[in-house]
Amino acid sequence: MTAEIHFIGRVRTQFDTLEACPKQGNEGGKEAWVEVAPEFSEGLDGIVVGQHLDLFTWLHQADRKAMSVHPRGDTSRPKRGVFTTRSPARPNPVGVHTVTVLKVEPNRLKVEPLEALDKTPLIDIKKTPTPANLITPVDIRREDIEEITHVCRSAWSRRLFSGFNGNASIRLGDACLMTATGSAKGCLEPKDFVLVDIASGAILAGSKPSSEGEMHLEIYRNQPKAQAILHTHPPKILALGVLVQPEEMLQLPIFETELIGSRMTTAPAFAPGTTELAQATGKAAMTHDAVYMEKHGLVCWADTLGHALSLSEELEHLASIHVDVVG
Structure with missing residues (x-):
């Protein structure tokens, strides 16, 4: 069985090289823009400033053949299977980034903190799950x-x-x-x-x-x-x-x-x-x-x-x- 992924947009960040990208958003991620293609912009309806979102990206420069990696790229640590890590190197290099919305425009969002490479393709956007013990947030108008x-x-x-x-x-x-x-x-x-x-x-x-x-x-x-x-x-x-x-x-x-x-x-x-x-x-x-x-x-x-x-x-x-x- 195969599947086809349609990119819905891309992210515009301050990181031009893989070496400059932090490992995680909370380790140096910065403000960035999430640009959504016009045919998908209606899907942004209802997103509000202050809301938490999960961005799913396609890490297009990742090694898709690696089955084991040094955790966090630290060669002093023994290799482990990629499925036990958050390494971008994996057969299907999907990145997951939890961000906060800073600004909402017709076909783009300003968010933080994002650690992805500039122009990384965007696969999907989902509302970050609310813990079961919390009340579902009301909309911030x-x-x-x-x-x-x-x-x-x-x-x-x-x-x-x-x-x-x-x-x-x-x-x-x-x-x-x-x-x-x-x-x-x-x-x-x-x-x-x-x-x-x-x-x-x-x-x-x-x-x-x-x-x-x-x-x-x-x-x-x-x-x-x-x-x-x-x-x-x-x-x-x-x-x-x-x-x-x-x-x-x-x-x-x-x-x-x-x-x-x-x-x-x-x-x-x-x-x-x-x-x-x-x-x-x-x-x-x-x-x-x-x-x-x-x-x-x-x-x-x-x-x-x-x-x-x-x-x-x-x-x-x-x-x-x-x-x-x-x-």
């Missing part, structure tokens, strides 16, 4: 990423963020889409997002969550009305926290104190990223839609991320008035 990107840039321009601090998320059914660790909020990219199961905290797609990711999850678990969360480091609120006791913050003889200031409560000064801070903030969010975390920052939840930003701005404005009064 481009609009969801654009919403978080827009709000974070607005917050950054208002000095509520600086550099890599702070984070944001939106609820998507039983999961939430949040900014990943090490992401600059003023210039987010599609790779700066991660989809997390709210109940278990398991990563469903994307990279590593922010160090404050557990705080977002605790708020969603405790406050079913929360559809979006914004955690910022507002300079005036932080300054006010240095000048007065937490119970005195935003206590001013103006109408905004009752209208806006009363919406904020305080969580104790636990270290950032700790379980204690996440749990304390989640509990406080049950009764207030804004929580000042002593010595750390502000977190607001709302029905939309834009509304969470608006509340953050109003509280920061009230704090600036209070700082002027105290000063």
Whole structure:
């Protein structure tokens, strides 16, 4: 029995020679483009940024006659049958590469990490299997990423963020889409997002969550009305926290104190990223839609991320008035 394989496209990578290619994607693989021929481009429908995929390639320069190899090409190790290794040398040199989608275009995908030789033929693309103990990820829509990107840039321009601090998320059914660790909020990219199961905290797609990711999850678990969360480091609120006791913050003889200031409560000064801070903030969010975390920052939840930003701005404005009064 014989079979015929139809190449559906090719990969465009940064590796021009076999010597330059890493052994595995997690050992030096880089960003690459997966180009799909027009007649197969419809098959990309439904693929989203942050999703994990398995790419199947035809390693066209591999030795198809070798039946035994030195594992990982290390001649100091005894030879073994090719079927006990992941060597590209084998009768049918099919490569399997697990990658994360960074960008989706009509007939191509930007992915990482990929270790294949440039122009390697593409055989197939499959969704990476989800472990049985995880919830199947919901789709990450481009609009969801654009919403978080827009709000974070607005917050950054208002000095509520600086550099890599702070984070944001939106609820998507039983999961939430949040900014990943090490992401600059003023210039987010599609790779700066991660989809997390709210109940278990398991990563469903994307990279590593922010160090404050557990705080977002605790708020969603405790406050079913929360559809979006914004955690910022507002300079005036932080300054006010240095000048007065937490119970005195935003206590001013103006109408905004009752209208806006009363919406904020305080969580104790636990270290950032700790379980204690996440749990304390989640509990406080049950009764207030804004929580000042002593010595750390502000977190607001709302029905939309834009509304969470608006509340953050109003509280920061009230704090600036209070700082002027105290000063």
